Amino acid sequence: MEKYSRRALLGTGAALGAAAASTAALAAASPGNPDQPPQGIMNTKDHPQSATDPGPQNPALANQFPAVLTPPATDVADLPQFWASFNNAPRRIQNGGWARQVTQSDFEISESISGVNMRLDAGGTRELHWHLAAEWGYVNYGNCRITCIDPQGRSYVADVKEGDLWYFPGGYPHSLQGIGPDGCEFILAFDDGKATEFNTLLVTDWFAHTPLDVLAANFGLPESAFSKIYTHSLWIYQGEVPGPLAADAQAIASDKGAPPNPFTYALASGPITQRTKGGFVQVADSHNFKASSTIAAALVTVHPGGLREMHWHPNADEWQYWIKGRGQMTVFGSGPKAVTNDFAPGDIGYVKRSYGHYIKNIGNEDLVFLEVFKTPTFEDVSLSEWLSHTPPAMLAAHFNMSPEDIAKFPKGGPDVMPA
Numbered sequence: 001m002e003k004y005s006r007r008a009l010l011g012t013g014a015a016l017g018a019a020a021a022s023t024a025a026l027a028a029a030s031p032g033n034p035d036q037p038p039q040g041i042m043n044t045k046d047h048p049q050s051a052t053d054p055g056p057q058n059p060a061l062a063n064q065f066p067a068v069l070t071p072p073a074t075d076v077a078d079l080p081q082f083w084a085s086f087n088n089a090p091r092r093i094q095n096g097g098w099a100r101q102v103t104q105s106d107f108e109i110s111e112s113i114s115g116v117n118m119r120l121d122a123g124g125t126r127e128l129h130w131h132l133a134a135e136w137g138y139v140n141y142g143n144c145r146i147t148c149i150d151p152q153g154r155s156y157v158a159d160v161k162e163g164d165l166w167y168f169p170g171g172y173p174h175s176l177q178g179i180g181p182d183g184c185e186f187i188l189a190f191d192d193g194k195a196t197e198f199n200t201l202l203v204t205d206w207f208a209h210t211p212l213d214v215l216a217a218n219f220g221l222p223e224s225a226f227s228k229i230y231t232h233s234l235w236i237y238q239g240e241v242p243g244p245l246a247a248d249a250q251a252i253a254s255d256k257g258a259p260p261n262p263f264t265y266a267l268a269s270g271p272i273t274q275r276t277k278g279g280f281v282q283v284a285d286s287h288n289f290k291a292s293s294t295i296a297a298a299l300v301t302v303h304p305g306g307l308r309e310m311h312w313h314p315n316a317d318e319w320q321y322w323i324k325g326r327g328q329m330t331v332f333g334s335g336p337k338a339v340t341n342d343f344a345p346g347d348i349g350y351v352k353r354s355y356g357h358y359i360k361n362i363g364n365e366d367l368v369f370l371e372v373f374k375t376p377t378f379e380d381v382s383l384s385e386w387l388s389h390t391p392p393a394m395l396a397a398h399f400n401m402s403p404e405d406i407a408k409f410p411k412g413g414p415d416v417m418p419a
C-alpha cells in the first residue's frame with residue numbers, strides 16, 4: 001500500500017467539492033490531480049470494488065509492478081511507457097555466447113540509446129566487426145579482452161573486469177572475447193536508438209562477399225590461400241582462451257603507437273564523484289573518460305531507505321540499466337503527468353530530457369543502476385539545489401511553507417538523500 005505523503009494526508013480530509021480559492025484550500029485539494037475527479041485508490045475508499053481487478057491476470061508478472069497496479073494518488077497517468085527489460089528480450093544463442101537487445105523498435109521512447117546484453121564464455125568471441133553507431137560497454141560479470149584500432153592505425157588491446165567500461169567511436173573496428181575463469185557478460189549502449197547488434201558489419205561477411213581474385217590482390221597472396229574461408233558469418237563463435245595480455249599487446253603493436261586516450265575506464269572501482277549518507281555516484285564522461293566523446297554515464301548506488309533526489313538532465317535523455325536491488329521511479333512531465341514504475345535487475349528505464357524524476361530504493365539492500373546519456377558531459381539540475389538558491393520569500397509564496405523549513409532544504413545538490 002502506498003505510504004501517503006503529508007500533502008496526501010491533508011487531501012484525505014478535504015471536502016472534494018471545496019472551492020480552492022485560497023492558498024490554504026489549494027494545499028488541501030485532493031492530491032496530485034488539480035483537475036476533478038481525483039485519482040488514486042485513496043479516493044475510492046467508500047467503494048473498494050473500484051480498485052479490484054476481477055478479470056484475467058498473470059500474478060507472477062503483475063505482482064512485479066505494485067506501483068503500476070496501485071499508483072500513488074499523486075500520479076496522473078498517460079506518459080509513454082518508460083520501462084523495458086532485457087529479462088523478456090529473446091536471446092540469440094550460439095556456441096560461445098549469446099546476445100539480446102532492446103532497440104527503439106521494441107521501446108519507442110528510447111530514441112537516443114539502443115541497449116544490448118551479451119554473454120561470452122571463456123574463449124567465446126564476438127567476431128571482428130564495426131558499425132555506424134558508437135558503442136559504450138559496461139561489464140556486469142567476469143572478464144573480457146577487447147581490441148580496437150583507430151583510423152590513424154593506432155592499435156589497442158585491454159582486459160576489462162566487472163564494473164569497467166569501454167567506448168568505441170562509430171566506425172572503429174573492434175572485437176570482444178571472454179577470458180578466464182568464466183568469460184564475461186556485459187551491456188552495450190549504442191548512441192542511436194535504432195542501432196542493432198544483429199545487423200553489424202562483419203569481417204567474415206565481407207570476405208565471403210568478395211571475389212577470390214580481389215582478396216588475393218588486396219592481401220598480396222595467391223587465391224589458394226583463401227580457399228577455405230567461411231561462406232557465412234560467425235557473429236559469435238567458441239574460440240580458445242587467449243594467452244597473457246602482454247603477448248597480445250606485443251602481437252598487435254603499431255609503429256604509430258597507442259591511441260591518445262584509452263578506450264577503457266574503470267568505473268565501479270574508480271573514484272567516487274559524490275558521497276552522502278544515502279549513497280554515492282560515480283561519473284564517467286569525456287572529462288575523465290576522454291575517449292567517450294558521445295556518451296556520459298553515472299553509476300548510482302542508493303542505500304536502503306535512500307532516494308536519488310528530484311532532478312532532471314538539461315542536455316540529454318537518460319537511458320538506465322538496473323543492476324541490483326529494487327527501485328521505484330516516478331517521472332514528471334508537463335500536462336501535468338506523473339507516472340511511477342517498478343524496476344528490478346536487468347530492467348531498462350528511460351527519461352526524456354528535462355523531465356523531472358526521482359528514484360526510491362524500496363528494497364532492503366543497496367540499489368545500483370546506471371544513468372547513460374548521449375552527450376559528452378554529465379549534467380543534472382537538482383531541485384533542492386535550485387530552490388535553496390532562490391529568494392526564500394518567493395519559495396514561501398509558491399509552497400505555503402514556513403521560512404524555517406525552507407531554510408533547511410539541502411544545499412549543494414546531494415544526488416542521493418539523505419545528505
Ligand code: MN
Nearest residue numbers: 129130131135
Ligand atoms: Mn560492436
Ligand code: MN
Nearest residue numbers: 313318357371
Ligand atoms: Mn536522472
